[in-house]
Amino acid sequence: MTVTVPSPRGNIIDGFGYAKGLRERITTQVAALKADHGLTPCLVVVIVGEDPASQIYVKNKGETTKAVGMESRTITLPATTSEADLLALVAELNADKAVNGILVQLPLPEHMSSLKVIDAIDPLKDVDGFHIQNVGKLSVGLEAIVPCTPLGSLMLLKDAIKTHGNGSLSGLNAVIVGRSNIVGKPMAQLLLNENCTVTVAHSRTQNLAEVCRSADILVAAVGRPKFIKGDWVKDGAYVIDVGINRIDTADGKSKIVGDVDFDAARERATAITPVPRGVGPMTIACLLNNTLHATRLQHGIAAPQEA
Ligand code: GUN
Secondary structure, eight states: OOOHHHHHHHEOOHHHHHHHHHHHOOOHHHHHHHHHHHHOOEEEEEEOOOOOOHHHHHHHHHHHHHTTTOOEEEEETTTTTTHHHHHHHOOOOOOOOOOOOOOOSSSSOOSSSSHHHHHHSSSBBTTTTTTTHHHHHHHHHOOOOOOOOHHHHHHHHHHHHHHHHHHHHHEEEEEOOOOTTTTEEEHHHHHHHHHOEEEEEEEOOOOOHHHHHHHEEEEEEETTOOOGGGGOOOOOOOEOOOEEEEOOOOOOEHHHHHHHHBBHHHHOSSEEESSSSSSSSHHHHHHHHHHHHHHEEEEOOOOOOOO
16 A cells, blocks of 8 residues: 655745844854954945935844844945945955954945946955855855855755755756846856755746746745746745735735745745745854954964864
């Protein structure tokens, strides 16, 4: 007699809890860096203008940085700041030995070139991992500072596949919906480095639902609420939802939802990140991880061996 054991579905990937654990490990390592080398990592966040969402992100980054024992500085510039003045500030921060990480919050006002500003940052202080040197290193498989959201997504994915699967990403079909420089493209590089077969889908992709249904790993980074439908999810897939979208609710309030129709997708997925409390908290935790990593790189200090 054949007994069919139903495979478990609908597990929730607890990004909030994972990020908390990561911040605790960072806190311990920051204390050790201070005790052993007299160093306190310092992260400087630069915000230009008054975009409300950016202001909230920057405030959160500052508070979380201090909470792990690092030094946090926030520099706020008016939206009318010239590109030349911003580049001069970046040069000053590059030269300041007490500064270990520099993050220029995006988007920048339209009169500035974000590519030019990012490329002015010392690659060793580029904790966003957006500098062309870090992008290039990641793409050829060299050690690089890796963008925070894809890095956090990969950590969650690996943990979920270890918990609910056979622990290996090798050979799995990964579909990433979204081709941004911040998430989609670096995510593709990271998954290629894990030996996945990677497809990057985007707004011009034909038969998107079909493409998504081929994914053992589905990463949604499109910035459109509940864009990925439940029946686009392959049975047993791992779903990583990078979206953070605010939508109005019937009671006149609003709430945050992801790029995936969570309830419907959960029925098919082996495991799925919720929004909120999924990928979001990992982004800041990985920023701190990158700041710690950058501090060590600048001082030639090896990372402690993982227990
Ligand atoms: N704006 C939205 N996400 C990010 C990010 O990860 N880094 C920076 N610098 N700006 C952002």
